[in-house]
Amino acid sequence: MKLLIADDDPQLVRALRITLAAHGYDVVAAPDGAAAIQLAAQEHPDIVLLDLGMPQLDGVQVIHALRGWTTVPIIVVSGRTGSADKVDALDAGADDYVTKPFQIDELLARLRALSRRAGAGAGEATVAFGDVVVDLAAKSVARAGAHVHLTPTEWRMLEHLVRHPGALVTRQELLRELWGTEQATDTGYLRLYMSQLRKKLEADPSAPVHLLTEQGRGYRLVL
Template sequence: MKILIADDDPQLVRALRITLTAHGYDVVTAGDGAAAVVLAAQTHPDVVLLDLGMPNLGGVEVIAALRGWTQAPIMVVSGRTGSADKVEALDAGADDYVTKPFQIDELLARLRALARRSASVPGDARVAFANVEVDLAARSVRRAGERVHLTPTEWRILEFLARHPGALVTRQTLLKEIWGTDQVADTGYLRLYLSQLRKKLEVDPSHPVHLLTESGMGYRLVLDADQREG
């Protein structure tokens, strides 16, 4: 798996290159935003590790440039800890956000999660329920033919549920798949994201028939409302 590291801190880049190479990754590096965009186009990395505060082109601008042609997962690795910076990066198209300093074990776990989520799917991989169609290959959602905008985290949750239709997906599984580790405390985030998905996709969000909560266990995507369990 090829990883592009874009960061203007040469010591961090060197440390990450050594560590990731030792774990079997193919690593290419860029020291500024403009170089990152060019190198990404030349090498087509499987994952991009990206700092926000780079010269020549800022991290958010790099994300926007990459999202114009690639769906490769982008993990922001930044010293900026403010929620506004995280929201801006995620809304621009980043898939994950890690703050510096970080534990290398957590970074590796998040990389593995990104790799699992970006595994190729058949071109006709679609899941439909009610008037909603989820296109897993195109990473798009339509309701009654109209495109539905989802945040990156909303998409990842829906995508995982859509890959396991009808199955109970535990909270721990979703935490591990979305945030890279099952040690993350679920302080209501999943309930919040499921509530937002219901508002966008259910006919009656207060009485969902497709995006269901299994009390005390997790969540389930039911394609046929007549076949609900529990």
């Protein structure tokens, strides 16, 4: 599996290259945002590890650029610990967020999880509820035959529910899926994104029949 590391810290890149190569990863590296975009186009990596604070283009700009043409999984590896930075990166299209300093075992676990998720998406059939059709492989949503635009976070929330139809998805599980931690206590974001999904996908957002709330517990998708 090929990894692209985009980071302007040569010591960290060298250490990651040695460690990840020892675990069977083929590593290519870019020292700035512009080089990261160019290498991604040339090398077609399976996963991108991306720092936010880089020369040329910052990490969020790189994410936006990559999401214009690829769905490659992106893990942000950053020393920025603020929730605003994390939300900006995830909303731009990052799949996970790891805060520096980190344990290599944690990073390896995140890589394995993203690898499984990417593999699970390959060849998946579409899932329909009401007049909505969700194409997991193409990462697209249509309602009554018309394309529905979702933000990256809205998509990840819907995708997780679609992959567990009928099952209760707890708030902690969704927090971990969307923001990389189950320690977060602010579930206001979950309510906000669920409200937005209902406005886009439910016939009557005030009386949903598919995207349901289990009060005090989490959410459930009823097909």
